[in-house]
Each structure stands twice: as C-alpha cells, then as structure tokens.
Amino acid sequence: MALDPSFIGRSYPPTEPYEVGREKIREFAIAIGDANPAYTDPEAAKALGHRDVIAPPTFPFVITYRAAGQVVEDPELGLDYSRVVHGDQKFTYSRPVQAGDRLTVAVTIDNIKSLAGNDVLTVRGEVVDETGEHVVTSVMTLVARAADEAGE
C-alpha cells in the first residue's frame, strides 16, 4: 500500500542529546580504515584550527540514522522496513562534528512520492549542537520496494 502523502512536512520532536566522544570517533575512523590524524590526535586537530578531534564526514549518519527511527517506526505512517533500501544520502555541513559536542536531531519528512510502484521517502535530519547552532543537515531517501516485488 502506498504511503500517505499527507505525511509530507510531518516533523518529530528533537532527539535526546548525543554526546560525541573521542573514543567513538576513533572507533569509527578505524572501522573505515581512515588514518587521518584529525580524527584521533587532538593536537593534530588543533593544528588545523579545531577545538578537539573531529569526526569523518559520514559520521553524522550514526546519529541521524538513529533519529530517523522515529519515522521508520511511526505506526501512523506504516512503513514496512523489511522492504526498505537506502536510496540517496546527502550531508550539508556548517562545521565538522567534534568530540565534546552534544548533538540533537530534528527529523522532518520532506517528501513522499511513488516511483514505479515503489515508495520514495525523503527524511531530513537537522543536527544542532548544545547552543542550538547548526552543525550538519542530513537528507536521505528511503526506497520501499513494492510489496509484489518482494522476494524477487
């Protein structure tokens, strides 16, 4: 069943703050095999003008993916997550995520459309720090394959 387009514009309350730790950034950088010292060495990060170690560009997804769970699990929307694949992902940064940040995410459904029988859902996450300053915007599209295609 197609998703209801009247959900376009629906927004969800900001998430509880996520505190970004140095060791979490290190763990993420190791997992992607990235040895850039700005991710692990506070002195190297400071030499680049940062307050503390910064996180790799795709790290914010760790936080925004969790926040998007509000949409995925919204019983009124009724998305069948077992049929969902990640279609597009975009980040627009005001600044990099840094260790010590306390970040909250406000999630909005920007668009719902039907494409070749698939539901395409655009979910925007606005990430702000503890002072309310914008850090990064994540826009992802989720594609829910049509039910009759499942298992093909």
Add this chain to the structure above:
Amino acid sequence: MAINYDEVEIGTELPAQSFPVTRATLVQYAGASGDFNPIHWNEKFALEVGLPDVIAHGMFTMAEAIRVVTDWVGDPAAVVDYGVRFTRPVPVPNDGVGAVVEVSAKVVKKLDDRKVQVDLLATTGGQKVLGRSQAVVRLG
C-alpha cells in the same frame, strides 16, 4: 599541504585510491556505526532477500569514497557538502579476499568563496556503485 584554490583547474584529478573490504570489515563497520542490518553480515539472510551475497553498507562505501577528497585536502573540515546515490550494491564474498572499491575523483566546477565541486567515481569489479556522487570542498 593545503590545496590552493588558484592552483586547481577544472579537470584536476585527485589521487585515486583502492579500498579493500572483507566480511571482517563489515562486522567492524556494523559495530562502529550501529547499523546491524543482517544483509551486511548474514549470508543466509542476504540470499533469502534476493541479494547475490552479503553486501557492504552503502554508508561504508560512501565513507571510503570521500577519503579520496579528505586525503587530498588534508583537513576533512574542508568538505562542506557531500552526497551520493546508492545505485548498485557491493557484494563481499566470504573468500578471505572480499571486494575492492576503486575511487577516482576530479574537479568539475570552480565555485565562489574558494570552493570547488568534485565528482567522484566509485566502482567494484568495473561496475559503478555510486551515482551522483559529488562533494563541495573549500580550498585554501
């Protein structure tokens, strides 16, 4: 080592890189990212949902691709905008070798405020895995 905007031209190629990915890589990425979707570690499950094999997280591939840019500029904070489309999965066989994601990139536009647009090409086995893969980078 910062890249100077004035020394970059449209068509400037960034140093290409190859990124190996094995099943162990995917388990490690699942743990670090919190994305435990079984299509990225459970072969039986992946085959049952119609995939050719366990596949890499799209976000893992996205993370690797931008390294070509961040290694070029030095300071990852230079990336002000980064987007991709996940057009094809990266199958990761359980053969001890896994897969390799090859990434190349070049400057396609010079923008205002000392920014450039870089287009990225990511392939595995000769097939493109990311579409519309673009970053905007602020240079020195």
